Amino acid sequence: MAQPTNTFDSYDSVGIREDLEDVIYDVSPEETPFFSMVSKGKATNTFHEWQTDALRSSAANAHIEGDDTTAEARSATTRLGNYTQIFKNAVVIPDTDRGLDKAGRGREMAYQVLKIAKEQKLDIEKAMFDNNARVAGNSTTARELAGAPAWMTSNITNTGTGGADPTGDGTDARTDGTQTAFSQTDFDSCMQSIWENGGKPDTVFLSAFQMNVALGFTGMNNQRSTVTATRTNNMVVKDFDLYVTPWGNVTFIPTRENRSRDVFIMQSNMWAAAVLRPTKNEPLAKTGDNEKRQVVTELTLVCKNEKASGMVVDCTDS
Template sequence: MAQAAGTSDTYDMKGKAEDFRDVIYTVAKEETPFQKLIGTDYEVTATKHQWQTDTLRAPATNAKPEGNETSFTEVAPTVEVSNYCQISDESFMISNTAEAVKKYGRKSEIKRQTVKKAKELVRDMEYSMVGVKQASSAGSAGTPVRQAGSLWTWLSTNANRGATGANGGYNPATNLTVAPTDGTLRNFAEAQIKDVQQKCFNAGAKPTVIMMHSSVKSTFSGFAGIALNRVDQKVSKTGDAQATILGAADVYQGDFGFLTALANPWQSVRDVALLDPEMWEVGFLRGIKQTPLAKTGDAEKRLVNCEWTLVAKNEASSAVIADVQPTP
């Protein structure tokens, strides 16, 4: 079949309208599971945020005679701990022409980049909290960069580590957290969960969430203590309904309670945390905000930043299984 002579077609046409979908499609993980789990409404008022922890003495035989003359024992004081606020920021610059021209998918390039940078900033915070073993730092006049101690630098009371691994924890002499020492990698195993669950129980802790990197989630789903691996379907009119077998585990039942599984793509691959969400929070000295910067030309400059810290209300409430890898 051939085109008829003299036909005007789109190949010769001028002034054709573009077919441009007025939407921007983004593929990227935006969620921050740890922050969503523990909450971000905690306000702090200084660059060094301090709080106190306490515990009860060990139980003992307690029987006294009638008319007993009471003796007094000094009550152990509370323990003061702290973490430093870390400044995180993103910036961008948009020419005034780029802001003025008509665009597809957004009216304002400044607004689009503000939202994008804020999302990237929150992911950076998540990575700083759970993706690295970042010890806290007060900074100094010569190096004025403060760092918030990450999750892994706090956990020390209830721990299961590979050979040669060592706890970090909070150092009351320096008022800083110390990064743990990585040990020998070993396969992630159910016995490790049982061990730290028992340690938590003996310490009076009640973790309800087990958070792990997505790469070890499939190993976790194969453990025998999985509480639910089938969902019953509603009975049909013919009475032939069958159960659906789930390929992933969301709840683990151990000897000392249930743990809800939470996969986190940003956390350290070799570390698993058992968490009591009520005992952790993100504190903000300054919330996420966009600020216009001084103009030096025909463009708009913007800074998106915040000042935050991780508040470990009592690290003994949680636990760590370190130095693990997916089972082959």
């Protein structure tokens, strides 16, 4: 087949309008399960403090009639604290943008500010998971909050060669050791340790790699509730909602912002975010033919009592 002579087709035409969809597709991850889980409290200083305490161990307790009472020695509470960290991002858009007709959004500033807010939330999630010691900061150094690994010492399993626990007060990070495979034995041992210390774990945060390992967990006394691993109509489903043990029932939540070598087992109500400045979208001074805005959040992580949570550390992640 051939076109008739002098056919004026679309390849010859000038002025055809572009066909651009009026939508922007973005599948970037934006979930923040840890930050979303923790309660939100208020900070009134850049150094936010709290106290922990513990009961003494049980002991024999029997006395004779008429015995003169003697007071026992008592222990003081432990005072802990974490520094607030400033999360800040800004965008500058030329005023020319106000006159442009764009696809997928109206004003560029509104679109970019919304995008920044989502990105900043991911930064907060990462900071809370990071193996990072707190930093007091000064006029040339930014304050930094201590991440979850810097607080946890009592319930740690699978520590590799050369690894070491932190002090547990946020002043130092844990020392990584040689990595070995994440195992059900280490996980169950950590759960037991948390229970023995009085914790009630309910949530597990782990990477996709470690989640695949957990999907292979088996057991006789330990059972996975709501388990599906069947093949019907050419569809294979493999998932579990709840891991049931004598030491507590925990939900597994895959996360993207934590280090894959760390598996966190947490009692959710023993963690919080103390917020000094809630997320705010602020205009900046106009210095030219443009508009400037910044998104700022200032907060810190609170580990109410580290004995209620634990970690399986130094896990092989590839």
